[in-house]
Amino acid sequence: MHFPSIFAKVFAENVCGTVQYVAGFFEISAMKKNLVVLTGAGISAESGVSTFRDAGGLWEGHNIMEVASPEGFARNPALVLDFYNQRRRQLKEVNPNEAHYALAALEKWFQVSIITQNVDDLHERSGSTNIIHLHGELRKARSVDDDAYIVDWFEDLNLGDVDPNGHQLRPHIVWFGEMVPMMEVAASVASKADLFVVIGTSMQVYPAAGLIYEVPAGIPVFYIDPNPDNWNSSVGTVIAEKAVRGMQILTEKLQQFL
Numbered sequence: 001m002h003f004p005s006i007f008a009k010v011f012a013e014n015v016c017g018t019v020q021y022v023a024g025f026f027e028i029s030a031m032k033k034n035l036v037v038l039t040g041a042g043i044s045a046e047s048g049v050s051t052f053r054d055a056g057g058l059w060e061g062h063n064i065m066e067v068a069s070p071e072g073f074a075r076n077p078a079l080v081l082d083f084y085n086q087r088r089r090q091l092k093e094v095n096p097n098e099a100h101y102a103l104a105a106l107e108k109w110f111q112v113s114i115i116t117q118n119v120d121d122l123h124e125r126s127g128s129t130n131i132i133h134l135h136g137e138l139r140k141a142r143s144v145d146d147d148a149y150i151v152d153w154f155e156d157l158n159l160g161d162v163d164p165n166g167h168q169l170r171p172h173i174v175w176f177g178e179m180v181p182m183m184e185v186a187a188s189v190a191s192k193a194d195l196f197v198v199i200g201t202s203m204q205v206y207p208a209a210g211l212i213y214e215v216p217a218g219i220p221v222f223y224i225d226p227n228p229d230n231w232n233s234s235v236g237t238v239i240a241e242k243a244v245r246g247m248q249i250l251t252e253k254l255q256q257f258l
């Protein structure tokens with residue numbers, strides 16, 4: 001059994017909803033290569049979660065500064081909480097797609113680190129185990145008074161939901177203009193990559209987009225996006241496809257690096 005047929009089997013089983021790996025049938029190198037993956041909203045598009053740049057800079061019909069900035073929250077906290085409540089509720093209706101599952105399957109062959117700009121939990125739910133959320137997580141809330149007070153939050157978050165000291169809770173989301181606390185960790189992970197893959201991001205949001213400059217010179221780089229115009233094609237290989245198809249192509253290409 002050789003590599004592509006094993007991946008074909010993993011794909012087939014994911015389509016049926018069960019993941020049953022067959023890695024035991026062949027020997028895996030003890031030293032797995034570091035595969036670092038930067039994902040953006042595009043990887044979740046085929047799960048039914050909208051990106052925002054594809055809708056003309058609107059996120060589900062809202063101006064981004066209205067719902068994703070500290071100023072927007074100060075102006076209208078109820079609207080902002082409601083916006084994220086809708087996004088959080090949507091997570092119960094959507095599922096990981098085959099691109100998420102394909103990344104999880106790659107852990108059998110590579111040391112995979114996912115750095116995601118997404119606030120959804122689809123990487124976790126597809127089985128990936130090593131995920132850095134650069135921009136926060138929908139299913140967490142934190143105190144407006146204490147950045148270190150972070151709690152799991154699966155239902156609606158409302159005005160009056162407070163921390164133990166009585167301070168309002170807010171979505172655990174990094175808004176425009178705020179520090180990106182996980183950036184240093186992400187940069188360190190990117191700097192140790194043997195292979196770097198970027199999926200479904202317009203590379204317009206900094207500092208996340210700057211991670212490409214942390215990657216060691218000369219390593220193989222791949223970019224999967226159906227609209228790759230924002231990508232400098234001299235930096236690696238472009239796979240101009242949606243994430244699901246793009247991951248199938250990438251998986252085939254990765255066999256040469258085992």
Ligand SMILES: NC(=O)c1ccc[n+]([C@@H]2O[C@H](COP(=O)([O-])OP(=O)(O)OC[C@H]3O[C@@H](n4cnc5c(N)ncnc54)[C@H](O)[C@@H]3O)[C@@H](O)[C@H]2O)c1
Nearest residue numbers: 040041042051052053117118119120200201202227242243
């Ligand atoms: N799912 C989510 O968590 C979600 C959704 C929308 C926005 N956001 C937030 O908004 C910001 C947006 O930045 P961004 O660069 O991630 O998104 P973006 O909206 O700026 O860009 C999305 C990219 O995905 C590509 N794309 C569209 N459909 C695709 C598909 N089927 N497969 C692969 N690629 C596809 C587009 O061509 C575009 O380049 C992030 O900070 C993120 O936190 C998150």
